[in-house]
Amino acid sequence: MREVQDHYFKLAKQEKYLSRAAYKLIEIDDRRKVLRQGDRVLDCGCAPGSWLQVAARRVGPRGSVVGIDLQPIPHRFDSNTKVMTGDFTVTLPDALLTMAGEPARKFDVVLSDMAPNTSGDPESDHFRSVRLCDSVLEACPALLAEGGNLVMKVFEGAGYRDLVKRVEGTFAEARGFKPKASRSESVEMFIVATGFRPGQAKGDDVQEAQSPPRRKPSTGWSPR
Secondary structure (H helix, E strand, C coil), rough: CCHHEEEEEEEEHHHHCCCHHHHHHHHHHHHHHHCCCCCCCEEECCCCCHHHHHHHHCCCCCCEEEECCCEEEEEECCCCCCECCCCCCCCCHHHHHHHHHCCCEEEEEEEEECCCCCCCHHHHHHHHHHHHHHHHHHHHHEEEEEEEEEEEEEECCHHHHHHHHHHHEEEEEEEEEECCCCCCCCEEEEEEEEECCCCCCCCCCCCCCCCCCCCCCCCCCCCC
């Protein structure tokens, strides 16, 4: 597996991506076709910027990409890409839509590679990552156009199935996927959801993750 990791690291250098994480989104999009020419894309937790690069190339000059991250990103991106330094969980949707150029038109795709700062406690880190995913899901009605797509990262743990169910409540389809470019020791998983259906979820379908239950985390991931 180490050779695979080295392969993606070297390939990112050769193809001028800011990190090897680019190949995670490339594989997801190759399989699920979440990005299309002319799309408007929001990338939450976009540092160091490799997902911005992939999205910008795949939506083309008629599309637009907006990224937001707590960390400033000094890289100069393509002309169809804009980056904001800030906290996605407190940033008003109108500010992000305005950066895309047409405030009245929502994004076609929302991406999230956000992850909490790890504490060393896998169970706690998992539920914190679930809460980040819930913040993205809760923002979708204000940000994502009907029929739009969502890709977001979550850490492995006991709350995964419930999170997928919440995503399924507002999308036509939602599945988990682990790209080949993920490190072997990583507990990350990506939920890929297509066909956003605003207004489908009931009031309690999308809720913040509670404290970890007193049970062992799951040992692996189901395809759903």
